[in-house]
Amino acid sequence: MEKSSQPLQAHVFRMAFVAAIGGFLFGFDLGMIGAANIYLKDQFQLTDAAFGFATASAVLGCIFGPTLGAWLCDAISRKQTMIVASILLALSAIMTAMPDLLGDGSNKSTMFYFNLFRFVGGLGVGLCSVASPMYIAEIAPSTKRGGLGLMYQLAIVVGHAVAPLIAYLIIVVLRTQYGVTEGVIPENPWHQAWRWMFFSETVCVAAFVCFVFGLPRSPRWLAEKGRYDEAEEVLSKVEGPEYARSEIQEIKSSVEAQKGTFSELFSPGIRFALLVGILLTFFNNWTGWSVIGGYIPRLLELAGFDRESAIGNFVAVYGAMGIMTVVSLLLMDRLGRRPLWIFASVMMAAITCATGFLFHYEVTGWPILLILALVTVPHGIALGGIPWLMMSELFSTRLRAKAVSITTSVLWIFIFSGAYLFPPITAFSQRQLPAERGVIVSGSTISFHDTNPDTIRDSAGKFEEAGFRIGDQATVIGTAQKANSGTFEIAEVTSDQLTLVEIARLNDEPAGANITVQVGSVALAFWLFTAICLASLIFGLTIMPETKGRTLEEIGASWQRKKRGSNETHQPS
Known part of the structure; x- marks a missing residue:
């Protein structure tokens, strides 16, 4: 028996690995737009709003993809849904590379078709985000489901890391082979990197x-369609005949119940499982990484790195993420989901709080990278990884596709909201006002730009009275000494120690000069993440x-017992 277990384990690993490639496509697709969009803005003369929409249009497709995915997963199987997703992704990749083949050739027409096919690609990613993790959860034995399920998250990380590397290689080839230089739009479309x-x-x-x-269909989908012999054959290749016979009996008991409906997801007991799934997706995105991940190069620039170093370190940070995801694969089925989640919430709260202080006190260089x-x-x-894993674990076979479609759609809404709101949150944290405007700010987080260094020195006393430090110390005020026009004055210190700041113009200032005052740092955004991490805890x-260690049918049945109002008052444990 020991000898036969090795090929069986290798077989289930291969099946999970293939399904997880859907996660790689997810990460690669959304990672590549970050490299390509800088070319689109210049070539098609996009406004900021149009640029933002071109970047986010695929995510809109991702929001709707899971709803379509729920129907397809039930109707044609998880496997066939992954194939449909591949067709949509291929169509999107080809047509977003050549959007000017359609329409009248104008920038407006070209971007319309670009966004349309990015939306199509988003639908494909959305289908993968439902079908791939669901397939992995349904073919994996309960003792290995945690580690195998996290392969999907690892694949997303690898896709995100590979995309900028491929983009960099494309740029190098075009530069060395065809003399394409940065800042110049080649007339030959085939020399355009994007x-x-x-x-x-x-x-x-x-x-x-x-x-x-080459994959078999999900055994639970086969059983739901009454094809029990085929389902048992698939399960035999996963963990052996004895396991298959035992598992098929549990699956039969689950699928012989009335077919689940969307309305049943909101019934007592099961709606609690749905709430858990939605909260998992929220904390997945708003505890820090999923929001700031795409802005790491910008954050590193704020910390003093040049653009090339920032991009290189961005890839290195994603490499670290890949290593930690592998560690998670090894720990998930040994320690369980809850202990790891609690540990991670505490650690992330401490890290985001510390990051906020680093930006607040203008620390630069390697501490920010670390x-x-x-x-x-x-x-x-x-x-x-745990949210992606548990979204497919929480629900019984007859409800799984519908439940996962809802939680995954909500997850994509949170992804979109995080990507969309992080810049405004950091902008508010670093808010800038035009000249001759007043703003109430805390005494230790004010930065003056375009300010005369002589005026700063002359007004040192006023700043010291208001709680600011002037001179060579590592404060925002110190960096403002590089500016060369404008002046300021402290107008009032209120009873709650908030300082009202006003900007006044110098007589020798050039007409129409844009003087701004920057208040604060990106610390506020990180402290918001700290609060959310505490909620996650x-x-x-x-x-x-x-x-951990429970079959999908056992987990689903426990919610049913809760629904029936049994004496069990606890969730699955």
Whole structure:
């Protein structure tokens, strides 16, 4: 028996690995737009609003994809849904690389078709985000489901890391072979880097399709369709005949009940499971990493790194995330979901709080890089992967596709909201006002730009009275001494120690000069994440169930008992 277990384990690993490639496409697709969009803005003369929409249009497709995915997963199987997703991703990759083939050739028409096919690609990613983790959960034995389920999260991270590397190689090839230089738009469309960036995804999609064709259908989907012999055959290849016979009996008991409906998800007991799934998706995105991940190069620039170093370190940080996700694969089925979640919430709260203080006190250089790398530890170990894993664990077979479609759609809404709101949150934290405007700010977080250094020295006394430090000390005021126009004055210190700041113009200032005052740092954004991490900790201690070592049918049945109002008052444990 011991000898036969090795090939069985290898077989289930191969099946999970192939399904997880859907996560790689997810990460690669959304990672590549970050590299390509800088070219789109210049070439098509996009406004800030149009630029933002071009970047986010795929995410809109991701929001709607899971709803379509729920129907497809039930109707044509999880496997076939992954194939449909691949077709949509291939179509998107080709047409976003050549959007000017359609329409009248104007910038407006080209961007319309670009956004349309990015939306189509988002639908494909949304389908993968439902079908792939669901398939992995349904073919994996309960003792290995945690580690195998996290392969999907690892694949997302790898896709995100590979995308900028491929983009960089494309830029290097075009520069060395065809003399393409930065800042110049080549007349030959085939020398434009952004087109090849999108084309590159077709290679990954083609490989995914070839591998998926070799997968068996999910045994739980087969059983739901009454094809029990085929389901038992698949399960035999997973863990052996004895396991298959035992598992098929549990599956039969589950699927012989009335077919689940969307309305049943909101019935007592089961709606609690749905709430758990939605909270998992919220904390996945708003505890820190998922929001700031795409802005790491910008944060490193704020910390004093040049652009090239920031991009290089961005890839390194994602490499650290990959390592931590591998660690999570090894720990998940040994320690369980809840202990890892609680540990990660505490650690992430401490890290985001410390990061806020680093930005608040204008610390630059390697400490910022180190702290951002540390963020990958709690996210990689638990906060990133556990939601994807548990969304497919919480519900019975007959409700799983519908429930996962809802929680995944909500997850994409949180992803979109995080990507959309992080810049305004940091902008508010670093808010700038035009000249001759007043603002109430805390005494230790004010920065003056375009300010005469002589005026700063002359007004040192006023600043000291208001709680500011002037001179060579590492404060924002010190950096403002590099500016060369404008002046300021402290107008009032209120009873609650808030300082009202006003900007006055110098007589020798050039007409129409834009003088601004910057108040604060990005610390506020990180302290917001700290508060959410504490909420995540409370969730882990009080509400979050433990699913380690339990079959999917056992977990689903426990919610049914809760629904029937049994004496069991606790969630799955």
